[in-house]
Amino acid sequence: MPNIVPFRAVRPTRDKVSLIAARSYQSYTQAEREARLDNNPFSFLHIVNPGYKYHKEISGQERFKLVKNRYQEFREDGIFIKEEKPCYYVYRIINRDGEMFTGIIAAASVEDYEKNTIKRHEDTIAYRENTFKDYLKIVGFNAEPVLLTHADDSILSEIIAKVTKTRAEYEFTTTFRDTHYLWKVNDADNVEKIKAQYAGISKMYIADGHHRSASSYLLAQDLKEQNKKHNGTEAYNYFMSFIIPESDLRIHEFNRLVRDLNNLSKEEFLIQLDAVFRIENRGLEYHKPKEKHHFSMYLDGEFYSLHLRKSAYKFTDALSKLDAQILYATVLEPILGISDLRNDNRIDYSEGKNGMTYVKGVVDSGEFKVGFGMLPVSVEEMKQISEEGLTMPPKSTYIQPKLRSGVTIYEF
Template sequence: MAKIKAFRAIRPKENLAGKVAALPYDVMNYEEAKEMVKGNPYSFLHIDRAEIDLEDGINPYDKKVYEKAKSNLNEFINKGIFIEDNEHNIYIYRQIMDGRVQTGIVCCTSIDDYLNGVVKKHEYTREDKERDRINHVDYCNANTGPIFLTYKRHEEIDKIVENSTKKVPIYDFISEDGITHIVWSIKDDEIIKKIIDVFDKIPSLYIADGHHRTAAAIKVGQMRREQNPNYRDEDEFNYFLSVLYPAEELKIFDYNRVVKDLNGLTIEELLNKIKEKFEVEKLRTVEEYKPEERHYFGMYTHGVWYKLKAKQEKINEDDVVASLDVSILQDNLLDPILGIKDPRKDDRIEFVGGIRGIKELTKRANSDMEIAFSMYPTSIEELMKIADEKKVMPPKSTWFEPKIRSGIFIHSLE
């Protein structure tokens, strides 16, 4: 069962929350991060992507970057940009995007729940990215970015959220992308205990986004245990910062693919090979094609959109991973036809989040790439089933929106 706890958040002063809050560190590159902080000395990217405050060209994994992150965090605290709550609280974090609402419980989750499988994952992690976040957390001595977890909706939690959100929020701002962010603080010990008790009845939490941050938080916690052999269960390093959302409120966007070349094939050769595994329809309209159901794909190359449908014999519905559209495309087209053996490492393929729109695929295929594929989104039910079966999704299977902002909550490990 899920073990959570309240914590003393380090968080922005109320009038600075909108300026501090930033997108997660891994959804932008160095140049984009530098552009985002222009004119905003309060942006949390000065901590989460501290290389932007160092010399151009510095290795983002350089020790100086982590030292700068620690220095910037301390500076934000010393200048009063951040305050620390006196009590251990639980918080409610609501985001509104295009009229759609998702509301999460902000708390700390036990690292043991990750180790014993209560917190379930669905992705592999890369050692270099893990090491980056391990160093970041270790140097800052804090979880600086919350892990995006989900759970199957629970009526008692819904009632607590409904009552708590009738009160005056501590934050209410709109970020530069038009998303509303509202935060309430729960200080009542009885309500906090009830939330903790309810989650103690919930058998599983699922990582929606943040596998590298989760793995890093767990490994830093284990390092602290080795350094403190007489540690107590309530010690902060035994927990990591999380936002827990009911699965029913979440939306997964499509995660599309673009490839640099046709692997030496002509258009005719490409289409003939694809027709062996997909039904292919050449679209006469100039409009982009966005699939409206599973096992359909859009393909754009050389000025033409095609509608692809996987042939029934190529779909294995008995295997939850193999039946994913990202798997079907990879196993039947990207690998055998375009030669993309390992999409994690092959620099001929790139991934485009659905939030950018289908027009971005046309743009990329007409510029630096040669072919693009539009996908139908993976469902939250597929994600949970894969995690329950202890299986792993192919890379870049899910894109969640809205993104949890970093910098609104920090959890100190002391």
């Protein structure tokens, strides 16, 4: 029974929201970041990149303290306002491809995360967890919701449908050509209905934001120990989440790019692949797999299709059936010698939305020697991995929607 509650968001004034909202810092090129920082004094990038003001790279706790300062300046200048009473927020994104994502921004309980009522499917790195925990503790806010998903619920859908027929608090389109809408829900009747309906959902799944949720849990443990009057209702007992039904979730694959063939010739590499895959040379014919356990490969100016030989590979659990795991277990580790998918600089990843055309381009450029494509993970596969207590290989999923930072902010 997830405890999903309304909260008092800090958010931009209506006239500034389109200027403030920003994609994740890492998603911008350096030139894009500099253009926004130079030309838009309201961009949330000024808060998360406070050193730009001094033309200096700043890191660690010094940066965290300056982030807090920039945030407080935005608050003091009236650019951000704090909600007078707790709200749920219905949020909708219509992206440039016409896909629509609608869900509710709310506060999810760290206790549910601890008890695995909110289930996870990715490993987290302790260093990153603790670094972000320290960041949250110093700055005192979080501006990036964790993306949670659950089975479709007709009552929640009905509530959302009624809310979205009213005038939105925010409606803005970004230069990325995504249109964003936000509606406040603070009337007592709908608030109680939403809270009760979430409480009746047996399981939720983290779709995106495993490190953010883990860091929020660690922060709660720290602040709980420091607070002699802790009663469980404090803001640090929750983390901001964007909760959407499974039918609104879009999962794309990550294609794999490898810089060399581990001292193998092209012919030697293909012979080793042949032990596990049926290989067909498709020449210049653009190839993308159409079935699970089928892969595309681009090597030395040609496309190949790879079909897993079932006699050469054994399925033992949900993880073993995952295409990203199959590629790792049959090719990346045993043939190409890549065991650490997170830290080996011989491997890189490309969002599946870029397609094998992108893979072809970077291999043809000489930056990489070979590229692999696969089908995306399904929602059912993701859920089964979580149910079995397993974790996917890194970069197994590229999940949409992606929210903008700075539209709703959760203070501790």
